[in-house]
Amino acid sequence: MSTQTVETATFSDELLKFIETWKDKRGNIIMIMHRIQQEFGFLPWDAMAHMAKLIDVPLAKIYGVATFYHYFKLEKPGRNKVAVCMGTACYLKGARDLIDELSNLLDVGVDETTEDGEFTVESVRCVGCCGLAPVVMVGDEVYGKIGPDGLPEILAKHRSAATEGA
Amino acid sequence: MAKMTLEELRKLRDEKRLELNRRKVDEKTIEVIVSMGTSGIAAGAKETLQAFIDELNQHGITNAVIRQSGSLGLDHAEPTIEIHMKGMPDTIYGSVTPAVVTEIVDRHILKKELVDKHVFDRPAPDIIKE
Amino acid sequence: MAYSSYCLVCGGTGCESSKADLIYRELRRVAEERGVDNDVQIVKTGCFGFCEKGPIVKILPDESFYVDVKPEDATELIDEHVIKGRAVKRLMIKDKERKKHLETEDDINFYQKQVRVVLRNCGIINPEDITEYIAREGYAALEKVLFSMSDDDVIAELKTSGLRGRGGAGYPTWQKWKFTKDIKHTAEEVFVVCNADEGDPGAYMDRSTLEGDPHSVMEAMTIAGYTCGAHKGYIYIRAEYPLAIKRLQTAMAQAREYGLLGDDILGSGFNFDIEIRLGAGAFVCGEETALLASIEGERGTPRPRPPFPAVKGLWGMPTVINNVETWANIPMIILRGGEWFARIGTDGSKGTKVFALTGKINNSGLIEVPMGTTLREIIYDIGGGIPKKKQFKAVQTGGPSGGVITADHLDTPIDFDNLTKLGSMMGSGGMIVMDEDDCIVDVTKFYLEFSVEESCGKCAPCRIGTRKMFDILERITSGKGEMEDIDRLEAIAVSMKKASLCGLGQTAANPVLSTLKYFRNEYLDHIQNKRCPSGVCKDLVRYEIDAEKCIGCTVCARRCPVNCIAGERKTVHVIDQDACIKCGQCYDACKFDAVRIA
Numbered sequence: 001m002s003t004q005t006v007e008t009a010t011f012s013d014e015l016l017k018f019i020e021t022w023k024d025k026r027g028n029i030i031m032i033m034h035r036i037q038q039e040f041g042f043l044p045w046d047a048m049a050h051m052a053k054l055i056d057v058p059l060a061k062i063y064g065v066a067t068f069y070h071y072f073k074l075e076k077p078g079r080n081k082v083a084v085c086m087g088t089a090c091y092l093k094g095a096r097d098l099i100d101e102l103s104n105l106l107d108v109g110v111d112e113t114t115e116d117g118e119f120t121v122e123s124v125r126c127v128g129c130c131g132l133a134p135v136v137m138v139g140d141e142v143y144g145k146i147g148p149d150g151l152p153e154i155l156a157k158h159r160s161a162a163t164e165g166a
Numbered sequence: 167m168a169k170m171t172l173e174e175l176r177k178l179r180d181e182k183r184l185e186l187n188r189r190k191v192d193e194k195t196i197e198v199i200v201s202m203g204t205s206g207i208a209a210g211a212k213e214t215l216q217a218f219i220d221e222l223n224q225h226g227i228t229n230a231v232i233r234q235s236g237s238l239g240l241d242h243a244e245p246t247i248e249i250h251m252k253g254m255p256d257t258i259y260g261s262v263t264p265a266v267v268t269e270i271v272d273r274h275i276l277k278k279e280l281v282d283k284h285v286f287d288r289p290a291p292d293i294i295k296e
Numbered sequence: 297m298a299y300s301s302y303c304l305v306c307g308g309t310g311c312e313s314s315k316a317d318l319i320y321r322e323l324r325r326v327a328e329e330r331g332v333d334n335d336v337q338i339v340k341t342g343c344f345g346f347c348e349k350g351p352i353v354k355i356l357p358d359e360s361f362y363v364d365v366k367p368e369d370a371t372e373l374i375d376e377h378v379i380k381g382r383a384v385k386r387l388m389i390k391d392k393e394r395k396k397h398l399e400t401e402d403d404i405n406f407y408q409k410q411v412r413v414v415l416r417n418c419g420i421i422n423p424e425d426i427t428e429y430i431a432r433e434g435y436a437a438l439e440k441v442l443f444s445m446s447d448d449d450v451i452a453e454l455k456t457s458g459l460r461g462r463g464g465a466g467y468p469t470w471q472k473w474k475f476t477k478d479i480k481h482t483a484e485e486v487f488v489v490c491n492a493d494e495g496d497p498g499a500y501m502d503r504s505t506l507e508g509d510p511h512s513v514m515e516a517m518t519i520a521g522y523t524c525g526a527h528k529g530y531i532y533i534r535a536e537y538p539l540a541i542k543r544l545q546t547a548m549a550q551a552r553e554y555g556l557l558g559d560d561i562l563g564s565g566f567n568f569d570i571e572i573r574l575g576a577g578a579f580v581c582g583e584e585t586a587l588l589a590s591i592e593g594e595r596g597t598p599r600p601r602p603p604f605p606a607v608k609g610l611w612g613m614p615t616v617i618n619n620v621e622t623w624a625n626i627p628m629i630i631l632r633g634g635e636w637f638a639r640i641g642t643d644g645s646k647g648t649k650v651f652a653l654t655g656k657i658n659n660s661g662l663i664e665v666p667m668g669t670t671l672r673e674i675i676y677d678i679g680g681g682i683p684k685k686k687q688f689k690a691v692q693t694g695g696p697s698g699g700v701i702t703a704d705h706l707d708t709p710i711d712f713d714n715l716t717k718l719g720s721m722m723g724s725g726g727m728i729v730m731d732e733d734d735c736i737v738d739v740t741k742f743y744l745e746f747s748v749e750e751s752c753g754k755c756a757p758c759r760i761g762t763r764k765m766f767d768i769l770e771r772i773t774s775g776k777g778e779m780e781d782i783d784r785l786e787a788i789a790v791s792m793k794k795a796s797l798c799g800l801g802q803t804a805a806n807p808v809l810s811t812l813k814y815f816r817n818e819y820l821d822h823i824q825n826k827r828c829p830s831g832v833c834k835d836l837v838r839y840e841i842d843a844e845k846c847i848g849c850t851v852c853a854r855r856c857p858v859n860c861i862a863g864e865r866k867t868v869h870v871i872d873q874d875a876c877i878k879c880g881q882c883y884d885a886c887k888f889d890a891v892r893i894a
Binding site: 030033068093097 | 590611
Binding site: 179203205 | 357421422427430434500503507540659663
């Protein structure tokens with residue numbers, strides 16, 4: 001279980017307002033969790049506990065929902081999300097090789113984050129750019145028709161961008 | 167815009183239709199449609215759109231309308247754009263990078279000639295004739 | 297200085313290989329020779345998608361369409377068509393039945409093969425401007441329903457149209473609506489839901505529809521609300537589709553502003569509003585009962601049916617639930633009438649189907665064709681054939697719930713019933729083309745891996761069955777398979793089909809059953825001969841260099857990432873089998889076909 005926590009005081013006003021408007025709507029849990037993940041990049045344990053109090057729902061239920069859906073992350077992700085599309089078209093055109101090469105280059109497996117917190121590698125379902133297969137996304141940027149050879153350059157680009165920004 | 171009544175909706179529909187049709191036959195108007203679906207954007211449609219804005223400005227072309235639409239379905243040729251203008255056949259261009267935009271503005275719009283190797287065709291004519 | 301005509305030569309890969317470039321150069325040469333090179337511009341274009349008749353030359357502005365053009369025809373085209381303005385009938389496509397030469401592409405079957413009902417506005421209107429939708433007959437269907445049709449009229453029109461659900465199973469839409477309509481007066485509340493949880497890997501037509509034409513779906517949902525007595529609609533959409541979500545939000549805000557959503561729509565007294573609910577990356581939520589659970593904020597596990605959602609759905613209330621493509625058809629059906637719609641398609645499947653054509657195909661993209669179009673037409677006429685002149689192997693439809701269609705069935709008209717008969721299914725519309733380089737067992741394993749990951753775990757047949765089948769396929773592809781494995785696969789498949797709770801489990805075995813039916817030999821090759829004919833399964837592959845074909849160009853040795861290819865310039869190269877990691881780079885790199893899969 002995740003031990004990563006967050007100060008409940010860090011819920012932004014917008015987030016609190018969002019929760020307020022959704023509080024009495026039916027079936028609000030998933031929508032509120034999306035909003036929390038948007039704020040923190042993942043679902044910190046404390047944030048879920050705080051949410052449970054705010055909308056008066058058992059924490060167990062929130063945790064149950066959080067673990068069911070792939071989209072919700074319980075661990076803090078790296079600064080850059082490297083998502084390899086594993087849709088069928090990309091698979092046929094060599095997405096598996098891209099994953100292998102990424103684990104080679106970064107020394108992490110799928111759904112793991114590098115030690116320096118720079119990159120999290122993910123395999124995702126069809127991002128819908130089958131015409132560009134195989135596709136890798138770093139953050140919001142899409143790189144299409146790339147082979148394992150092209151990966152070091154892409155990683156370098158985002159690595160330096162992140163350090164410069166820091 | 168306040169809420170519409172039935173009559174207002176019909177009136178708006180007629181007016182807008184006229185406006186769109188007028189644009190088609192108006193000699194002065196050049197219409198550029200950039201296809202902005204997810205696959206288009208992934209292939210660089212945002213840069214393409216910006217390049218059109220810049221190029222048209224640079225040449226002082228003021229009678230051009232740039233519109234965006236959803237995907238045409240030509241994923242293998244994204245980013246795709248469509249140009250309507252008097253004196254040229256309606257044309258769809260594919261693989262339109264900013265460099266190609268420069269060429270399209272220079273050749274298609276100014277010199278009225280097609281740009282080699284980037285002309286694509288509509289996947290199908292609409293059966294729903296207007 | 298402007299040209300008076302334009303001559304387009306298809307430069308797609310298909311035509312390029314059949315001498316398009318020569319034709320292009322000939323045309324230019326002749327035009328220059330005749331001194332008309334300032335009157336006609338000759339350009340090379342992207343693929344026209346009509347490769348079977350290539351090379352193609354099209355002349356604008358009269359849109360004449362010439363097929364099977366040869367370089368020596370260039371003189372005649374320039375002299376006759378460009379200079380004298382007379383069509384060269386000899387090169388126009390011949391239609392035996394009509395016994396006349398067709399002159400423009402609008403008349404050619406190929407261009408009539410795509411019919412746009414669902415995608416009618418995609419790529420044409422600005423999806424973020426409601427007035428452009430309105431100008432193209434947008435909200436005219438809602439207008440008609442609100443002011444001149446009763447609930448029974450709407451359902452009768454849907455019945456006449458023969459529209460079946462586009463989400464996969466193909467249930468008649470009018471029946472779903474009628475179940476709900478019939479009990480609307482006794483229900484406390486009724487809901488309308490749009491299933492936009494498009495999860496099949498390789499399918500994205502719903503996303504494109506929502507991105508390109510969000511209002512058509514909203515208009516249809518409002519019509520359903522009026523017919524079935526609902527005042528609230530939900531669009532359940534994948535969180536992974538940010539652009540579609542944004543366009544929907546914009547569209548909803550505009551519709552509210554114009555009074556097309558909300559209270560007293562167009563002054564009719566009818567109230568209806570829509571809310572977006574986000575999915576969270578669970579494939580099973582594409583199944584309607586799981587989707588409803590997810591909207592309710594629960595874990596998205598399916599519920600037994602019956603009761604069907606039409607009777608007992610969201611929060612126990614009657615719920616009309618349809619998928620994006622189904623919804624997008626409805627405004628046109630109302631506006632043009634069910635009979636118009638029923639004229640498109642086959643006896644059992646009316647209308648059109650949108651497919652996402654991907655994989656080993658030249659023109660990948662979204663296409664919409666009438667039901668009953670054959671695979672051959674889709675792959676060769678619209679899709680432009682297989683790249684690099686490779687051999688067609690199969691098409692996968694229906695994603696992890698579907699199966700493969702082989703070359704023997706290329707001419708089967710595609711509709712709900714025929715695909716089911718072939719052991720596949722329509723599914724949501726992903727169509728993935730595979731060529732000789734793709735291993736059928738490996739692709740099947742890919743789908744099973746997907747199902748293992750996405751099985752929600754509620755019922756045992758699916759939870760355990762998918763895992764067991766995956767393990768067996770893993771064994772087979774790594775060279776440890778045994779003959780009994782095939783019987784085991786079949787036995788598990790049958791129990792899963794019978795005993796699983798929802799559609800995901802009931803169909804998860806389809807990829808296995810279908811490939812066992814059509815490609816049993818390939819399984820046997822993997823098991824008995826420990827051989828993967830297409831060279832995909834790395835444990836079973838051995839790359840060798842053919843001494844007779846190798847010219848010693850050193851390309852493979854330079855490309856090899858682990859430096860396991862030895863050989864001097866102009867001498868035969870050899871692969872060190874112990875060091876080889878079977879990446880296949882040498883195989884791809886060799887221009888002389890000297891590297892082969894043993």
